[in-house]
Amino acid sequence: MNGGARAEVVVDLDAIAANTAALRERVGRPLMAVVKADGYGHGLVPAARAALAGGADALGVAVLEEALALRAAGVPAPLLAWLHTPGTDYAAALTADVEVSVNAEWALAEVVAAARATGRTAAVHLFADTGLSREGATEAEWPGLVAAAARAQADGDVAVVGLWSHMAYADAPTHPTIGAQVRAFEEAVALARAAGLREARLHLANSAATVALPDTWYDMVRPGIAVYGLDPLGGDPAAHGLRPAMTVRARAALTKRVPAGVGVSYGHTYFPERETTLLLVPVGYADGVPRAAGNRAPVLAAGVHRTIAGRVCMDQFVLDVGDAEVHAGDEVVLWGPGDGGEPTAQDWADAVDTIHYELVTRIGGRFTRRYVGSAGAV
Numbered sequence: 001m002n003g004g005a006r007a008e009v010v011v012d013l014d015a016i017a018a019n020t021a022a023l024r025e026r027v028g029r030p031l032m033a034v035v036k037a038d039g040y041g042h043g044l045v046p047a048a049r050a051a052l053a054g055g056a057d058a059l060g061v062a063v064l065e066e067a068l069a070l071r072a073a074g075v076p077a078p079l080l081a082w083l084h085t086p087g088t089d090y091a092a093a094l095t096a097d098v099e100v101s102v103n104a105e106w107a108l109a110e111v112v113a114a115a116r117a118t119g120r121t122a123a124v125h126l127f128a129d130t131g132l133s134r135e136g137a138t139e140a141e142w143p144g145l146v147a148a149a150a151r152a153q154a155d156g157d158v159a160v161v162g163l164w165s166h167m168a169y170a171d172a173p174t175h176p177t178i179g180a181q182v183r184a185f186e187e188a189v190a191l192a193r194a195a196g197l198r199e200a201r202l203h204l205a206n207s208a209a210t211v212a213l214p215d216t217w218y219d220m221v222r223p224g225i226a227v228y229g230l231d232p233l234g235g236d237p238a239a240h241g242l243r244p245a246m247t248v249r250a251r252a253a254l255t256k257r258v259p260a261g262v263g264v265s266y267g268h269t270y271f272p273e274r275e276t277t278l279l280l281v282p283v284g285y286a287d288g289v290p291r292a293a294g295n296r297a298p299v300l301a302a303g304v305h306r307t308i309a310g311r312v313c314m315d316q317f318v319l320d321v322g323d324a325e326v327h328a329g330d331e332v333v334l335w336g337p338g339d340g341g342e343p344t345a346q347d348w349a350d351a352v353d354t355i356h357y358e359l360v361t362r363i364g365g366r367f368t369r370r371y372v373g374s375a376g377a378v
Contacts, residue, residue, distance in 0.1 A: 001331050007250035007283045007367045011042045013050040014373030015245035015337075019229045020054030022241035023210055027221050030057040032080065032203065034224035036066055041360040042228055042245060043369060045073045049376025051227055052077055060222055064093055064100075071096040074378075080125060080162070082135070090114035090122065099123040099161060103136055105148050108158070115157040124149065125162030126192065126200070130184035131177055132168045142188055150195040163192050163200045167216070170208035171233055182216060207232035211240045229337070230345060230356045244344060246360055247336035248367070252301075253316070254280040255326050264318050265310030270295055272309075277321050281332055284315045287365030289334070290352050293317075297351045300333040300342040302326050335359070 001008060024031045033056035034040075039047025048059050048070055058078035061067050067081040081093065082101035091114040093100050102108045102124050115122040126149055129136030137145045152158040165185050169175035185204055192200065202218035207226035209216040212233060223232075229244040231237040237244060256278050264270040264278065272278075279301060285291045294311040302324035309320040319332070333342040345356035 001249060001251055002368075002370050005251065005368050005370070006253075007287065008248075009041070009363060009367045009369045010247040010249070010336075011046065011369065011371050012243075012245045012247075012337075012373050013046060013053075013371055013375040013377070015229050015243045016042065016047055016050035016227060017054030017373075017375035019227050019242045019245070020051045020056050023221070023223050023226055024055040024057075026241075027205075027210060027214075027217050029217060030201075030220040032056065032058040032060045032220055032222045033227050034060040034222060035070075035227075036060065036062040036224070037361045038364075040225060040228050040357070041363055043371070044069060045075065046371055046376065047228070048075050048077075049378070050373075051376075053376040056227075057220070060224075064088060064098065067098040068092060068096055071098070082125070082127065086110070091118050094118050094120040094122055099125060101125045101127050101135075101162075101164070102145070102149070103127050104141065105145055108145065108148050108152060112152050112155075112157045121156060122158045123161045124158045125164050126160060126197075128163065128165045128185060128188035130165040130167075130181040130188065132166050132181075134166070136165060139184070139188075143191060146192045146195045146197065149192075150197060153197065160192075160197045160200045162203060163189050163197070164203045164222075167204065167206060167209055170206055170213060170216070173208070173212040173233075178213065178216075225357055225360075228360065230360070234346065234349075234355075244337040246345070246363075247342070248334040248363055249336070250281050250283050250332055250334070252279050252326065252328050252330045252332060253282040254328055255321075256280075263310075264320070265294070266313060267311055270310035270318075270320070272320055277324065277326060278309065279319045279321050279326050279330070279332070280316055281319060282316050283334075283365075283367065284313045284317060286314045287367055288359075288363035289317065290354070290359070290362075292352045292354075293348070297334075297348050298343040300340075302330070303341070305343060 033051035062083040127136040203220040205216040205221040207223040338344040
């Protein structure tokens with residue numbers, strides 16, 4: 001570990017760049033790297049720069065604050081922000097040359113007002129709800145939104161540069177909803193084209209669709225988790241030419257020898273069967289280690305996978321390392337790429353019944369983040 005760090009999240013920027021390049025080569029068309037949620041826990045600006053170094057053509061974020069932070073850091077790439085509430089400062093978006101997504105006519109009206117106030121034409125993507133029932137205009141709302149956008153484009157207030165949607169089941173490539181969503185998307189596109197929105201690029205594919213569903217690639221793909229080297233289908237990322245970019249590790253705070261049968265951690269949910277050594281790891285649920293990992297999740301310590309012993313606490317958890325030779329200050333690894341024998345984020349996801357997306361985006365708290373590799377370095 002680096003210096004005297006207690007606990008650190010190490011991010012391999014070269015892996016992010018290489019993953020982006022592998023995905024870009026796979027699809028052979030423009031790629032928008034999604035860097036929302038602080039670059040999926042990898043760091044917004046460094047992750048964005050690494051993805052661009054790997055050949056990303058554009059960047060995607062959820063909220064406008066993320067887009068403006070990228071611009072403030074000097075990232076000039078095409079940039080889409082898509083999750084907005086009433087009263088969003090679209091003037092700031094237009095001034096910073098940020099493209100925005102629109103779900104509804106009232107939101108389009110706010111964008112038009114900002115365009116008129118700033119004297120800038122707003123670059124807009126229209127989002128169709130094709131079956132996720134989350135963001136987007138429903139089939140009933142879509143004609144009105146398209147007609148309003150076509151009028152605003154004719155007036156010079158907006159340029160509709162994208163038509164898009166999002167998939168509910170792309171991580172299950174044979175699921176019947178996929179074909180249904182593709183058909184719904186193409187119907188929505190046809191209506192928009194008929195209304196005169198002919199220049200807009202089409203994008204539907206998330207990470208899972210990017211690796212598994214070529215029929216969804218259209219004009220651009222929009223991978224997120226795969227950029228960071230995790231398999232959106234829950235398998236081995238190497239099968240897609242990807243390598244996880246995040247390693248999570250900590251330095252043991254204490255070791256102690258205890259007798260058989262001693263109760264370990266809150267609630268005494270773990271009892272060693274024989275005399276053993278316990279190792280204290282100084283991170284907990286305040287740092288994003290799931291409390292549900294107690295007695296379930298694997299950690300590499302003294303060269304072997306050890307299951308967390310007892311409950312994860314706010315600031316710490318315990319490992320039973322048997323008779324291994326361990327000392328305070330020794331390194332333990334929660335997860336990483338797996339090629340050093342350590343567990344992976346997928347291993348943790350399987351153990352605690354969640355998805356690796358949640359693990360990498362929630363880890364943080366008092367961890368120090370450190371970057372290795374040079375991709376996108378300034």
